[in-house]
Amino acid sequence: MKKLPAKNECWRPSAAITALRQRAELLCCIRQFFADQKVWEVDPPLLAQFGVSDPHLDNFCADFGDRRYLQTSPEYAMKRLLAAGSGDIYSLGKAFRPDEQGQHHNAEFTLLEWYRIGWNHHQLMDEVAALVCMILGCNQPEKWTYCQLFEDFVGCNPITASDTELDQTMRQHRLEDVLVATGERDDKLAMLMHYVIEPQIGQHAPCFVYDYPASQAALARLSKDDSKVAERFELYYQGVELANGYHELTDPEAQASRFRTDNQIRERLEKAQVNSDWRLISALESGLPDCAGVALGVDRLLMLKLGCATIAEVLPFAWDRA
């Protein structure tokens, strides 16, 4: 068992000073990358009037008479900028997700998010690959569809498999205890992804997973050719989930409907309802240009670059020392 450091040592940074210097270099490097691509930096507000609708995310709240929400990502604000005609933009700043604490999680973390006008998710994956390969000096990423991964590594089709089939598959992979805790179908898929697929992909080169089941679309548009899949991707490398991107949903009605669905799921999970950010809907009504966007965990990128096992090793002061 790891012993806690003596109380009088807790003033010290969680990361080595050398790691923090490399952190500064990494931030510099990212800004240079986007300057070269003519993508300009924006810094959206962290304390906004609306929170996130995603049923599995929560906001830290701050009350100043009216309630404000520390943002889980700059997505809503950036889409409003895009709708207002900003063109290609990126944001490099803090994001907050309460209760997310672990080897790869710190409730306050650094997120790089960017949007490309007129691009689809495949074009954006190419740019993510260029940035990640430049920083990590790694091999070119592989690309797999979500369905292909499940068929090859788990032995079932994630969209057509029955619930019974999924339960059996989880038992086959010795995930009985996980099965007991998971209610929703997407939780089961996510756990099979985590425990069965992730350890087998992205070891020697980063791995993009794309075209997720529509039920996991989040804010991605559904594919024109197959409405059962969403144009969403994630990037995995050496057991770390590094980025999550979408060919963005631009239809205001579809967006409003997803807000409603999120609140229905929240009700099922006995979680508080969320006031939907009507400013985002208005922005979409005014016209969000066709675009693709991605969010990338900067602390995790640095972990991979420095070969650190925990996120605390790359943070000046991790959650327990902040």
Add this chain to the structure above:
Amino acid sequence: MQLGIESGMATYSTNEFKSGLKIMIDNAPCNIVENEFVKPGKGQAFNRVKIRNLITGRVVEKTFKSGESVEAADVMEDDYQYLYNDGEAYHFMHPTSFEQVAADNNAVGDAAKWLKEEDVVMLTLWNDNPISVTPPNFVELDVVETDPGLKGDTSGSGGKPATLSTGAVVRVPLFVQIGETIKCDTRSGEYVSRVK
């Protein structure tokens, strides 16, 4: 730790989980051996833990939805001095409070064969009752029975069994004789050296 108001029980939320934390699972006190926080990009977060049942010693995996609360187990570990066995129970005394506790065979288990009077051991108490005994890593015990062995063979190649004063049987080198004191590693159950 939070006090659950309705039940009056102390509980832990999953975000307080860490190895060493003692929680109640299926009415048994358990120790968290490993805690993994799993949060898919979009989806429910889970804590998957390896837990050791402190009564049976069995290790199992269990998964909780993050944010769930679990009852805390009133378990504490402390050093006690072993006093004696009266045939029914093993008696221990706290070295500073002098408070005495008795542990039955179930609680002492395999540790019994390493218990020497006056040695300091670690007791695990649940609701103030001993549930397990951890002997010191190294104990020094007298050899009460062993084959005389071959004189002059000091290679220790084969070794031979020796019975110790507490009843433990360990493999010792051939040169070890009855009446000598030896040092043993209680974790592996192996002979370490002779004690002069």
